Amino acid sequence: MRNKYKNLNDFQKIINYKFKNVKLLSQALTHSSYANEHKMSKFENNERLEFLGDAVLEIVTSDFLFRKYTDMLEGELTKFRASIVCEPTLANFSNEIKLGEYIRLGKGEENSGGRFRASVLSDAVESLIGSIYLDGGLESARQFILTTLLNDVEKRKLFIDSKTHLQEIIQKTSEEPIEYIIVKEKGPDHNKLFMVEVRHEGKVIGYGRGRSKKSAEQDGAYDAIKNI
Amino acid sequence: MRNKYKNLNDFQKIINYKFKNVKLLSQALTHSSYANEHKMSKFENNERLEFLGDAVLEIVTSDFLFRKYTDMLEGELTKFRASIVCEPTLANFSNEIKLGEYIRLGKGEENSGGRFRASVLSDAVESLIGSIYLDGGLESARQFILTTLLNDVEKRKLFIDSKTHLQEIIQKTSEEPIEYIIVKEKGPDHNKLFMVEVRHEGKVIGYGRGRSKKSAEQDGAYDAIKNI
Structure with a gap:
């Protein structure tokens, strides 16, 4: 113990x-x-x-x-x-x-x-x-x-809104949709980890991970925003 | 002015x-x-x-x-x-x-x-x-x-829950339902005042008034509880 x-x-x-x-x-x-x-x-x-x-x-x-x-x-x-x-x-x-x-x-x-x-x-x-x-x-x-x-409250706000925010940035210059693709799932059902690729116009623009698909996507969108 | x-x-x-x-x-x-x-x-x-x-x-x-x-x-x-x-x-x-x-x-x-x-x-x-x-x-x-x-927080809690509370008191000794009857409506549509009688087993046990039927009923139930 x-x-x-x-x-x-x-x-x-x-x-x-x-x-x-x-x-x-x-x-x-x-x-x-x-x-x-x-x-x-x-x-x-x-x-x-x-x-x-x-x-x-x-x-x-x-x-x-x-x-x-x-x-x-x-x-x-x-x-x-x-x-x-x-x-x-x-x-x-x-x-x-x-x-x-x-x-x-x-x-x-x-x-x-x-x-x-x-x-x-x-x-x-x-x-x-x-x-x-x-x-x-x-x-x-x-x-x-x-x-x-x-x-770092701006970062948190950004994190929560990352998918929306990324969408707003991308659609200024492109009409191609953003894709979120689950590329890997690890661990048992009650303790899963999801890995996501964010793709746009055929290229990977961000990677994300999270305990749910949703949170992995937000993480990926956040990563993409930092990369842009 | x-x-x-x-x-x-x-x-x-x-x-x-x-x-x-x-x-x-x-x-x-x-x-x-x-x-x-x-x-x-x-x-x-x-x-x-x-x-x-x-x-x-x-x-x-x-x-x-x-x-x-x-x-x-x-x-x-x-x-x-x-x-x-x-x-x-x-x-x-x-x-x-x-x-x-x-x-x-x-x-x-x-x-x-x-x-x-x-x-x-x-x-x-x-x-x-x-x-x-x-x-x-x-x-x-x-x-x-x-x-x-x-x-007087107990009073406020009671006020909000008066109908429930009255129901709990009454049903201990009687199976007769409590009735809320709108006996009067005053004022123009946007500024109505409702008056309610609370009846049980044929007797009026409380009076209430309020800007909506709901709040007049709560007021009446509160009055009834005080009278019991």
């Missing part, structure tokens, strides 16, 4: 936040399936923290976008915010802080690929934010969010 | 918050239809403030519920929060601070009953919260929300 306290120390270095009450962090990383399996109380899993973290993420992101993009109207701001606080973006972000490696899952959830599931990862990001908020207050949570998730 | 600055002073007394920058309040009360009609910039209506206020309301409500209801699981907390930050509750609340009287509307919107429209009122509540947040920070906004909207 791994030493969970060592793990939590490592993780606190990755997220660059040191908990006063490390039990909060431990709770943020406890999926309901683990709590159930270990006969823990329903109040010891990460779901209440997720409820709180969701709202913390919302206000920090809204405040940030409101002040940074003074030339954006409400509709654009709302879309921008939605592209950041949505499941794919948060799941994608969770990889950057290796969050999946630290989540405590029940065996059934583990065996069905829960550690790589976007919903599990995205929820855990919100729980983590909720736990930092409870431990250190709004400013600690804001600091964490600003220096990580919102650090 | 009414003196708008006198109005804003009155309004600040009602909400018990004095703005350092009263222009923010004025903007929070400016519906897009008014801004359009007066050839104001799109950045002078209340929509960006609404974007911000929505998130402020969310975090203040979430933090409040999380700490107050330590025995509620995430699912219940989420439902409770949704019942507070939803359009009917916010529109209902707007009446308590007479918000509708202070909103600046365009003529078309005015003539079609916009001053009494739940969406207009609910959006303006969020804009108002956004404007207090910008003017005085999170703690000022929290103070306003806690002393008004969240002051």
